[in-house]
Structures are given as C-alpha cells and as structure tokens.
Amino acid sequence: MTAQAARTVRSFAVPRTVEEALDTRRDLGSDAVFLAGGTDLGVAMRRSTTRPHHLIDLSRLDELRSLELNNGEIVVGAGVTHRTIELSDLFDGPAAALREACATVGSIQTRTVGTVGGNLCNASPASDTAPVLLALGASVEIAGPGGRRVIPLDQFFVGYRLTALDPGELLVSIRIPAPGTPRGSAFIKLGRRAAMEISIVCVAVRIDMGDDGAIASAGVGLGSVAATPVRSRHAEDALVGSPSEPTTWSGAGVAALADCDPIDDVRATGEYRRAMLPVLFARGASLAAERAGGTG
Amino acid sequence: MTHSFRLSVNGGAYHVDASAGAFLLDVLRDDLGLQGTKEACAEGECGSCTVLVDGEPVDSCIYFVGQAEGHEITTVEGLGGSDLHPVQRAFAEHGAVQCGFCTPGFVLAAAALLTRVPDPSADEVREALAGNLCRCTGYDNIVAAVLSAAGGETT
Numbered sequence: 179m180t181a182q183a184a185r186t187v188r189s190f191a192v193p194r195t196v197e198e199a200l201d202t203r204r205d206l207g208s209d210a211v212f213l214a215g216g217t218d219l220g221v222a223m224r225r226s227t228t229r230p231h232h233l234i235d236l237s238r239l240d241e242l243r244s245l246e247l248n249n250g251e252i253v254v255g256a257g258v259t260h261r262t263i264e265l266s267d268l269f270d271g272p273a274a275a276l277r278e279a280c281a282t283v284g285s286i287q288t289r290t291v292g293t294v295g296g297n298l299c300n301a302s303p304a305s306d307t308a309p310v311l312l313a314l315g316a317s318v319e320i321a322g323p324g325g326r327r328v329i330p331l332d333q334f335f336v337g338y339r340l341t342a343l344d345p346g347e348l349l350v351s352i353r354i355p356a357p358g359t360p361r362g363s364a365f366i367k368l369g370r371r372a373a374m375e376i377s378i379v380c381v382a383v384r385i386d387m388g389d390d391g392a393i394a395s396a397g398v399g400l401g402s403v404a405a406t407p408v409r410s411r412h413a414e415d416a417l418v419g420s421p422s423e424p425t426t427w428s429g430a431g432v433a434a435l436a437d438c439d440p441i442d443d444v445r446a447t448g449e450y451r452r453a454m455l456p457v458l459f460a461r462g463a464s465l466a467a468e469r470a471g472g473t474g
Numbered sequence: 475m476t477h478s479f480r481l482s483v484n485g486g487a488y489h490v491d492a493s494a495g496a497f498l499l500d501v502l503r504d505d506l507g508l509q510g511t512k513e514a515c516a517e518g519e520c521g522s523c524t525v526l527v528d529g530e531p532v533d534s535c536i537y538f539v540g541q542a543e544g545h546e547i548t549t550v551e552g553l554g555g556s557d558l559h560p561v562q563r564a565f566a567e568h569g570a571v572q573c574g575f576c577t578p579g580f581v582l583a584a585a586a587l588l589t590r591v592p593d594p595s596a597d598e599v600r601e602a603l604a605g606n607l608c609r610c611t612g613y614d615n616i617v618a619a620v621l622s623a624a625g626g627e628t629t
Contacts, residue, residue, distance in 0.1 A: 181516070187495025188475045190540035213538065220536025221517050223495065233495060235540055261530070285605020286583070287524055287533040291541070373604035374519065 250356025256295025308407035309399025322347035362469025422472030431456030484552030521606035572610035
C-alpha cells in the first residue's frame with residue numbers, strides 16, 4: 179500500500195551538483211522539497227502531514243558528503259550521516275560530543291541514512307546534534323539562488339521548527355572551529371529508555387582550559403527545554419574564569435535554568451526537566467573538563 | 475505519476491514502474507513480490523521493514539524507492555544461499571521466533587552486525603538491535619541466537 183502523500187508526488191529529481199539542486203528547486207517552486215536521508219520527511223509523508231509534489235534527492239551531491247579536518251577545523255557536509263560521524267575517528271578528541279550525540283539519534287537504521295544537515299533543518303527543539311554544535315561554536319554554510327552565505331549556528335534556529343533558510347536555500351556544510359587551547363566536550367541525554375528516544379532533556383558542554391587551570395572558554399547547548407535548541411549564555415558566563423571543580427558545575431547548572439522555558443508534554447513535565455537539567459549539566463561539564471585535561 | 479526505477483535487489487537487476495514518491499517497502503512487497511519484509515509501524519520505529527542497503531540496515535518504510543537506485547538492496551530472501559544463514563538457523567534453534575513478524579528485520583540487522591563485529595558482547599548485540607522491536611519473545615532468546623551465530627561459523 180502506498181502512503182497517500184507518496185501518491186501525490188509527481189517527480190523525483192536526482193541532481194548531481196548543488197547548483198543543479200538549486201536550479202531544480204527554483205524551476206519546480208515551493209511544491210518541491212529537498213530530500214536528505216528521509217528519516218524526518220519520510221515519516222511526515224507517511225503521516226500525510228506534508229504533501230510535496232516533487233522530491234529533490236540530495237544524496238548524490240558529493241559536496242554534501244564530505245567530512246574533512248583542515249588545520250583543526252572540522253567541516254561536516256550537510257549530507258553526512260549520523261552513522262558516519264558515529265564511526266569516525268575525527269571525533270576522538272575535542273569534538274567527541276558530536277559523535278556521542280549522533281550515536282543516540284534513533285536506531286542504526288535511522289542513522290545509516292539520516293543526516294546531520296537534515297537534523298538541523300528539521301529544527302526540532304529536541305534535536306540531539308544541535309545543542310552539541312551550538313556548544314562547539316559551529317557555523318553553517320547555506321547555498322541559495324542568491325549565492326552562498328555562512329552564519330553562526332546560534333542564528334540558525336529562529337522559531338519552533340523554523341530555520342533561517344529562505345525558500346529555495348539548502349544547507350551545505352557545518353563548520354566546527356579549531357580549538358585554540360585544550361578542549362573537551364560531552365553530550366548527556368536523558369530519556370525514559372536506553373535507546374530510540376526523543377530526549378526529555380539533553381545537555382552539551384564544551385570546555386577549553388586555560389594555562390592557569392581555570393576555564394578559558396566554554397560552550398553550552400541545551401535541548402528539549404525551549405521552542406528551539408538553546409545556547410546557554412548564562413551557563414557559559416558562569417563557567418568562564420572558574421576552576422574545574424564540582425562547585426563550578428553546580429553553579430553553572432543552576433545558571434543554565436535562566437535560559438530554559440520547558441513545557442509539559444508526553445515525555446515529562448517542565449518541572450521535571452528543570453529539576454534534571456542541573457544534574458545532567460554537572461555530569462556533562464565534569465566529563466568535558468576531564469577530557470580537556472582539567473581535574474573534572 | 476509513475477517513474478521507472480532501476481533497482482538491484484538480492485543480486486538481481488529490476489526495472490520497476492512506481493509512483494515517484496513510493497517507498498521501497500511497498501515496491502519490494504507489491505511490485506517485486508518480496509513479502510519477507512514487513513510493514514508494522516510504517517514510521518521508522520520498529521524495524522520490521524529493515525532491509526540492507528550496501529550491507530547496512532535501513533528502515534524501508536520511510537526510504538524512497540528513488541533513494542535506493544545505485545545501491546545494493548538485500549532483503550531477508552537474499553540472505554544465505556541454498557542453506558540457512560547462520561543467523562537464521564540460530565533463531566530457529568534458540569526459540570527466537572514466535573509470531574515471526576519482526577524476525578526478518580532482526581535477522582538482517584543481526585547479520586549486518588556480525589559482518590561488522592564478528593564476536594559481539596551481549597550488550598553490543600542489544601545496542602545493535604535497538605531499532606528492532608519484538609512484542610512476543612522478550613528479546614533474551616534473540617540475543618542468545620545472535621551470540622550463538624557469532625560463536626559458530628559465519629559467512
């Protein structure tokens with residue numbers, strides 16, 4: 179049985195370059211949607227919550243599949259799958275939190291085709307990858323009819339499931355800047371079970387240690403606590419200049435609450451999320467600091 | 475609107491006329507008559523529709539047939555040759571099949587695991603099979619079957 183929304187699709191385009199993909203989208207108009215892995219779009223079409231007339235398959239664009247380390251900067255093509263990142267040794271070091279996050283997205287079946295770019299463009303407030311990339315200070319490269327642009331990821335999520343992409347634009351890559359000092363990162367996710375979970379709350383922490391034994395720089399990303407993935411400036415401010423020790427984590431975890439506005443939903447109450455956030459934060463911060471070479 | 479798609483399934487080449495937005499699961503079952511792959515949740519959660527794409531597990535219920543072009547698709551019918559695949563034999567021997575509806579998905583996911591990790595721990599088996607749900611068995615016999623298949627001869 180073919181899903182209803184699938185029956186209304188008139189064409190399946192397979193461009194070979196970003197420019198061809200953009201031209202195809204321009205020619206077909208707003209009834210056409212870009213298809214990355216399909217693990218969100220396929221579900222939406224199965225439920226008939228979206229009914230595009232045209233699909234533009236991005237999986238053949240080599241540019242979107244690249245995964246590179248250039249002088250410490252990691253460039254992740256938007257079409258790189260969660261599974262690729264899960265298994266990549268590029269994330270053994272300072273950006274380990276991204277591998278930890280990607281490893282929790284759905285199942286192996288999901289991760290084999292689902293992409294990091296698609297995850298960001300889906301812009302769920304519960305995205306696992308977004309808090310990590312916010313904490314790592316990532317920026318995103320966007321291509322559209324007007325050309326290409328790069329914006330910080332913390333300008334990418336503009337509302338509930340809304341991104342800064344203009345109609346006809348697509349995400350090309352995610353850039354994780356090179357660390358200047360010893361860096362560690364960690365991702366902690368709370369769910370009701372051990373796998374296949376949309377998080378109740380999740381936390382990503384990035385810590386850069388200074389020569390003096392204090393935290394020189396930090397990034398904190400939070401998920402499932404607001405309408406969008408959140409970068410917690412309050413937590414970051416509490417970390418910077420502080421020593422790598424438990425009192426720092428508990429103070430910063432409480433500070434993070436100022437950037438949260440969690441709702442009650444099927445998975446948990448807002449009250450429970452607020453109670454759990456500092457606990458997860460302390461675990462993540464401690465682990466990130468340990469990985470950065472701090473005492474944790 | 476129908477499109478013509480070229481698919482490689484279980485080592486065979488097929489031309490299929492299907493809706494441009496058709497999902498691979500429906501094409502496998504309805505156009506190619508390969509009904510070993512099952513539809514249960516139809517939203518990428520339960521793994522009953524698992525197929526291998528270039529040897530890696532994918533939920534075919536949310537995977538468009540157009541995405542499958544240019545890749546090697548393996549369904550449960552394509553596992554093993556004239557004999558049962560070791561995973562299939564182990565499932566039968568260990569009581570890992572009750573109603574059987576989840577079984578093709580589990581068998582493919584397990585076979586892919588053992589290709590990647592020939593000697594997994596029980597925890598590794600459970601993690602690898604997290605995307606496959608079973609309502610009948612309680613999973614213990616499934617894990618035992620996979621460990622047994624790993625311990626024996628695997629191709």
